[in-house]
Amino acid sequence: PRSFHNLQELRHSASLANKVFIQRDYSEGTTCKFQTKFPSELESRIERTLFEDTVKTLNSYYAEAEKIGGQSYLEGCLACATAYLIFLCMETRYEKVLKKIAKYIQEQNEKIYAPRGLLITDPIERGMRVIEISIYEDRGSSGSSSGSSSVSGSTAR
Amino acid sequence: MITRKVRKWEKLPGKNTFCCDGRVMMARQKGVFYLTLFLIIGTCSLFFAFECPYLAVHLSPAIPVFAILLFFFVMAMLLRTSFSDPGVLPRALPEEATFIEMEIEAANGNVPAGQRPPPRIRNVQINNQIVKLKYCYTCKIFRPPRASHCSICDNCVDRFDHHCPWVGNCVGKRNYRYFYLFTLSLSLLTIYIFTFNIVHVVMREFHCLTVLEVLVCFFTLWSVVGLTGFHTYLISLNQTTNEDIKGSWSGKNRVQNPYSHKNIIKNCCEVLCGPIYPSVLDRRGLMQEDSPVSATSAAPSSSSISNPVPQTMKTTAALIPNEHTPEDAKPSVAASAEKSPSPKDGDPPAPKVPPLASPETDVETSIVKDKTH
Numbered sequence: 001p002r003s004f005h006n007l008q009e010l011r012h013s014a015s016l017a018n019k020v021f022i023q024r025d026y027s028e029g030t031t032c033k034f035q036t037k038f039p040s041e042l043e044s045r046i047e048r049t050l051f052e053d054t055v056k057t058l059n060s061y062y063a064e065a066e067k068i069g070g071q072s073y074l075e076g077c078l079a080c081a082t083a084y085l086i087f088l089c090m091e092t093r094y095e096k097v098l099k100k101i102a103k104y105i106q107e108q109n110e111k112i113y114a115p116r117g118l119l120i121t122d123p124i125e126r127g128m129r130v131i132e133i134s135i136y137e138d139r140g141s142s143g144s145s146s147g148s149s150s151v152s153g154s155t156a157r
Numbered sequence: 158m159i160t161r162k163v164r165k166w167e168k169l170p171g172k173n174t175f176c177c178d179g180r181v182m183m184a185r186q187k188g189v190f191y192l193t194l195f196l197i198i199g200t201c202s203l204f205f206a207f208e209c210p211y212l213a214v215h216l217s218p219a220i221p222v223f224a225i226l227l228f229f230f231v232m233a234m235l236l237r238t239s240f241s242d243p244g245v246l247p248r249a250l251p252e253e254a255t256f257i258e259m260e261i262e263a264a265n266g267n268v269p270a271g272q273r274p275p276p277r278i279r280n281v282q283i284n285n286q287i288v289k290l291k292y293c294y295t296c297k298i299f300r301p302p303r304a305s306h307c308s309i310c311d312n313c314v315d316r317f318d319h320h321c322p323w324v325g326n327c328v329g330k331r332n333y334r335y336f337y338l339f340t341l342s343l344s345l346l347t348i349y350i351f352t353f354n355i356v357h358v359v360m361r362e363f364h365c366l367t368v369l370e371v372l373v374c375f376f377t378l379w380s381v382v383g384l385t386g387f388h389t390y391l392i393s394l395n396q397t398t399n400e401d402i403k404g405s406w407s408g409k410n411r412v413q414n415p416y417s418h419k420n421i422i423k424n425c426c427e428v429l430c431g432p433i434y435p436s437v438l439d440r441r442g443l444m445q446e447d448s449p450v451s452a453t454s455a456a457p458s459s460s461s462i463s464n465p466v467p468q469t470m471k472t473t474a475a476l477i478p479n480e481h482t483p484e485d486a487k488p489s490v491a492a493s494a495e496k497s498p499s500p501k502d503g504d505p506p507a508p509k510v511p512p513l514a515s516p517e518t519d520v521e522t523s524i525v526k527d528k529t530h
């Protein structure tokens with residue numbers, strides 16, 4: 001598959017071929033962590049190390065958000081003292097980390113995944129259950145095994 | 158086709174009611190919740206109107222002040238518990254559901270005809286303990302550990318504790334601490350009012366309403382203080398009411414609670430001072446809804462709560478283009494819909510045949526057929 005230059009181009013000139021779902025890793029309990037096992041469908045699309053780096057970084061962000069320690073106690077006690085009304089004007093620590101995660105995923109998509117015809121969906125949009133990775137095929141390519149019925153007559157850009 | 162923007166809460170499956178344009182989320186039956194409100198506000202109003210003037214003058218003005226603060230705290234905790242998302246897990250979209258189906262079928266291998274397929278269970282090891290994850294036929298996901306499906310609200314809830322009619326909502330991961338603080342503060346408030354009523358009775362001729370307050374407080378005390386004690390016990394062991402009732406960690410078969418830190422302080426800190434989890438439901442997000450103009454369409458324009466398909470077919474996830482999703486989801490949805498139709502319930506113990514056994518399958522079939530026209 002040819003390389004795509006940006007997300008816009010990915011959307012307009014490629015069609016969705018498949019989706020892979022990276023499941024949660026519950027070995028350490030109910031804290032949010034995703035499996036770093038490399039799915040076979042991505043073998044030809046992206047290097048294993050890049051994928052593992054992405055998942056490990058995401059896991060570290062979630063671990064930071066869910067860490068139980070001095071800062072979370074402080075936040076909890078302060079919030080309780082104000083009957084949790086403080087969150088009407090302040091963001092929770094978790095929400096701050098989620099914003100960082102969204103930015104990170106956007107950046108990863110632009111730099112690494114879109115050029116390889118892949119897109120990562122933020123896990124929060126899937127209930128924090130899975131990391132959904134969409135695999136795109138070039139619309140005009142003849143070897144494409146996409147499920148879409150579109151017959152493309154578009155010329156290569 | 159009319160395309161209009163709707164808030165996502167309008168298209169959420171499950172039996173919740175939403176208020177204030179999606180900001181408030183509760184169960185469908187709210188009668189007992191109104192009773193709770195009435196009892197608390199009513200008793201406190203009587204206390205402030207009849208006891209406090211006397212007590213403030215003859216004992217101390219701090220008494221009503223503290224009572225007011227406590228009352229506001231109780232109300233804040235009650236409303237937080239009742240109005241917030243308990244930790245509902247959104248249902249799997251068609252592609253994810255199909256992916257899980259394929260994994261299950263691959264794991265089960267070929268089942269000889271006439272035999273029941275094995276129950277859908279996934280084993281995970283948590284802190285050296287094998288925990289079984291069950292498959293939810295309504296939500297089409299393997300439930301995360303400690304999650305459970307609430308049949309009253311028809312949702313899977315993370316760290317499901319119980320469904321409380323008194324607060325009119327489920328109690329789960331996101332609102333358990335508010336629920337606990339509500340029972341704790343209500344216990345304190347009840348004891349406070351009870352005590353000062355008795356003091357008032359002892360100090361002068363009592364009002365007949367004082368007697369009423371004493372009665373309400375007396376009966377409330379036993380239930381609420383008992384409940385607070387029970388939940389304090391659960392918190393110290395890091396267990397949920399659901400696990401306690403089912404006896405999940407009762408110790409037989411050498412099964413122990415893998416989530417407990419084996420330290421009461423640590424368990425309490427985790428439950429009460431842990432991170433405040435965000436809602437994954439995105440109730441107030443906007444999405445496109447296509448409603449067919451023709452009157453012969455099945456159900457979509459009625460926007461009933463049990464109609465999940467428009468949302469699942471047209472998500473506005475930022476990174477996945479919408480225009481491609483229906484085309485590619487259709488073959489998988491249609492293929493799955495063609496399999497034999499479902500038994501009614503959300504969680505059958507050992508289903509006879511159908512892999513996709515859920516009440517929504519028939520709705521999806523009719524909607525998909527509409528869309529193909």
